[in-house]
Amino acid sequence: MASRQRAIFPNSWALRSSLALTAIVCASPNVEAREAARLDIAASDLPQAIAELARQAGVSIGSNTSLPAIRTQRIRGTIGVAEALRRLLGPAGLVARQVGSTAWRIERSAQAVRPSPTPPPTPSALAPEVQAPPIVVTAAKQEQSLASAPFAVAVVVPDERSGGLAQAVLGSTWLASNVEGLALTGLGPGRNRMFVRGVADSPFNGASQSTVAILLDEARLTYAAPDPDVRLVDVERVELLKGPQGSLYGTGALGGIYQIRTRRPDLDSASFAAETGAENVWHGGLGGSASAVVNLPLRRDRMALRVLGYGAVEPGWIDTGDRRDANETRLWGARATLRTALGDAWLADATGFVQFLNSRDTQYVYAPTERARPAQLPEPHDNDLRHAALRVERRGGQIGIHLTSAMTWHDVADKLDATVGAQGFGLPDPGRLNDARSYRVWDNEARLDGQWGGMRWLAGAAYLDATQSRDLLLNARASTATISLGTEKRNSSDAALFGQMSMPLGQGLEATVGGRLFRSSTELTRAGRASAGLDDRRRTNVTPSASLSWQPRDGRLFFVRYGSAFRQGGLGAGSAQPMVLEGDELRTIEAGWREMLGSRGQFDLGGYFSDWDHLQSDALGTDGLVGTVDAGRARIVGAEASVDFRPVVGWRLQAGAIFQSALLIRNDLGIELDDRRLPVVPRYTVRGSLSHDWMLGPIPFSAQADARYLGPARLSFDPVLDRRAGNLLETRLFLGARLGRLALGVVTSNPLGLEANTFALGNPLRVIASRQYIPQKPRSIALSVRLLEFP
Structure with missing residues (x-):
């Protein structure tokens, strides 16, 4: 076979990236002056038109009031920002005030704000709710209002949905409880695999590329690693793009995109926010968390730095022999972003991010409803993530330019008790299996977007290089003897050209076509x-x-979409001549209805059909080690619905449900299957949340009740490992109050003290010999105190 030699030097990544981006910026022509920019803003709803004006003119436009979804007229020509805002906002009774050299704030006009002839409300009256600003989605690589986005996407704003939980404990598991279609394995923080809409290949952490790409501000964090469980501190929103995204994101994006959008530095004003929390678990340990965020303008309107840090101790509740609460998890993280306004509508963001997570032990037991197990060796887990990114973009003029280069270093290490299940490896008295994995991802993209007449378009080029290595080492229990059980190194690269165009057809119809031409190598x-x-x-x-x-x-959208994605094949498990596996191919057709209910909320309904050929699955061998097999062909059919509704002032109802059938319709495993369901994902999930805000004297109070029911799920294709999980109810209660700039909260999780089995795997060496259960976390109570961002 042909071979290549290539090396990526981390110390040269920043130099190469910065030189390339600097050259492009310096070579680009100046944009028209903001006072008279060349604008071409198609007729659309007001929120979308404002977002497009901000992009073309290279300015920031905020609002302290609601923006109605009224239709706007087309604006075309060399027009000042002030005049464009006057034309767009006038029919809505709104005006814009310039608050910085590149910043505008939308307010109600003096004529629209008339004194009320009625007496002012009493201090105990709750003020009417103000409609939230329109949601802008960016996961599809173009800013687009959620009301007009023709694809399935869930947008979660942690500040609105946290229910009193401290930000340092909010991660992917919490987010999965707030959206439809996102499922995770239950191994524990830093160990889980993530799946979307039933595209689940295996519960085991093998060598296969992940079916969900995790991004931080458009830069890829993971390629084949387990979910690092990035904590959602100072995060503006999380966007879950559902379905295959190969046309925009390349190989491996079979299930979807999980994108974290952080808050950007404010160039105009300094601010500070902090939070602390404590948690007690019934029959478990004590924990706590803290976080702080600082925004510092270094040069007004030109340069600012936003820095944050956080840490958490998540209490354990599993006793192993005489080691109580052994599965405690500790983590800390930090992120810093330097934003520089380079002039002529150019912005540059340099970001550094680290998160270090350590769990003292695993969280499985050997009997249902138990939270203790016999003495065995500790099974600690480490998940260390380091990430650096440089992004330069120009938002003014006819064409937007977006340049991104990012590098991620991700190290994952597990130690498993091997005193049971490892006797066949030839080492007398086996003690511990050390599984060390290292991942490196270098992600680069250059993208252009804009409008041509009434058409929106984007075009770009991307290059990704991912390296992963794995070493398995078995240690003797009572001596220094060791034996290597295998090493593996994989280098994958993906070079691509991609594009997309949206064309209005009249009468509210719009067609969008896109594609990605890629060259993938492994x-x-x-x-x-x-x-x-x-x-x-x-x-x-x-x-x-x-x-x-x-x-x-306005506010009503129906859509039909086709998407596809590909995942490169690898080597199969087994014999002296491992089988070369074909790559996965997944195609999905979906339909959806999205109804925006104005200030009352929104409603989404969707259905999907997926065909998945050459399904690569990480399977457990008879020796307890994980290898990859071609499972065959799968079919996934599902429907989901969600609603966010405010029936009256002070009340909010959020609910959702998903029902799916994910089956193997062609079996290439070589074993007879009585149950053809794909692993891990539950057959159905139903959730609901009811919250209420009210005033008690001068103090605002909040209360919220959450519940989610997960239907039946299974562990694996293998009949020997066909262990059941799911059929469990998760509940949470919250009560909070706000005293000036302090927000106080108390949260009770699992108040009913339920003991269902959430997952059926903990140690693959032992799982064949004895059943394993991961119980629900016991009842817990958490307190939080948040100092809201000021001034």
Whole structure:
């Protein structure tokens, strides 16, 4: 086979990236002056028109009031920002005031704000709710209002949905309880795999590329690693883009995109916010968390730094022998972003981010409803993430330019008790299996977008290089003897050109077509006890997408979309000559209805059908080690609905449900299957949340009740490991109050003290010999105190 030699030097990444981006910026022509920019803003709803004006003129436009979804007229020509805002806002009774050289704030006009002839309300009266600003989605690589986005996406704002939980404990598990279609394995923080809409290949952390890409501000964090459980501190929103996204994000994005959008530095004003919390688990340990955020303008309107830090101790509740609450988790993280306004509508953001997570032990037991197990060796877990990114963009003029380069270093280490299940490896008295994995991801993209007539378009080029290595080492229990159970190194690269165009067809119809031409290559070297393998493969292909949407009126959207994605194959498990596996191919067609209910909320309804061929699955061998197999062909059919509704002032109802059938319709495993369901994902999930805000004298109070029911799920295709999970109810209660700039909260999780089995795997070496159960976290109570951002 053909071979290549290539090295990526971390110390040269920043130099290469900064030189390339600097050259592009310096070579770009100046944009028209903001006082008279060349604008071409298509007729649309007001929120979308404002977002497009901000993009084309390179300014920031905020609002202290609601923006009605009224239709706007087209604006075209060399027009000042003030005049464009006057034309857009006048019919709505709104005006814009300039608050900085590049910043504007929308307010109600003096004529629209008339004194009320009625007496002022008493201090105990609750003020009417103000409609939230329109939600702008960016996961599809173009800013677009949620009301007109022709694809399935969930947007979660942690500040609105946290229910009193401290930000340092909010992660992907919490987010999964607030959206439809997102499922995780239950191994514990830093160990879980993430799946969207039933696209689940295995519960085991093998070598296969993840089916969900995790991004931080458009830069890829993971490629084949487990979910790092990034905590949602100082996060503006999380966007979950559902369905295959190969046309925009390349190989591996079979299930969807999980994108974290952080708050950007404020160039104009300094601010500070902090939070602390404490938690007590019934029959468990004590924990706590803290976080702080500082925004510092270094040069007004030109440069600002936003820095944050956080830490948490998450209490354990599993006793192992005489070690009480052994599964405690500790983590800390920090992030810093330096924003520089380079002039002529150019912005540069340099970001550094780290998170270090350590769990003292695993959280499985050997009997249902138990929270204790016999004495065995500790099984600690480490998950260390380091990330650096440089982003330069120009938002003014006819064409927007977006340049991103990012590098991620991710190290994951597990130690498993091998006193049971490892006797066949030839080491007398085996003690512990050390599983060390290292991941490196270098992600680069250059993208242009804009409007041409009434059409919106984007075009770009991308290059990604991902390296992963794994070492398995078995140690003796009573001596220094060791034996290697295998090493593996995989280098994957993806070079691509991509584009997308949206064309209005009249009468509220719009067609969108897109595609990605990619060249993917993978080099895999494996050395094991009894076998070795070398694989070097390349593939050139196109992953298309298309959608048709209809907006019969403002705030109502119907759409149909087709999407596809590809995942590169690898080496199969087993013999001295491992099988070379074909790459996964997944195609989905979906339909949706999105109804914006003005200040009352929104409603979403969708259905999907997916065809998944050459499903690569990480399977457990008879020796207790994980290898990859081609499971065959799967079909996934599902429907989901969600509603966010405010029936009256002070009350809010949020609910959702998903029902799906994910089945293997062609079995290539070589074993007879009585149950053809795909692993991990529950057959259905139903959630609901009811919150109420009220005034008691001068003090605002809040209360919230959350519940989610997860239906039946299974562990694995293998009949020997066909362990059941799911059928569990999760509940949470919250009460909070606000005293000036302090927000106080108390949260009770699992107040009913339920003891269902959430997952059926903890240690793959032992799982064949004895059943394993991961119980629900016991009843807990958490307190939080938040100092809201000021001034």
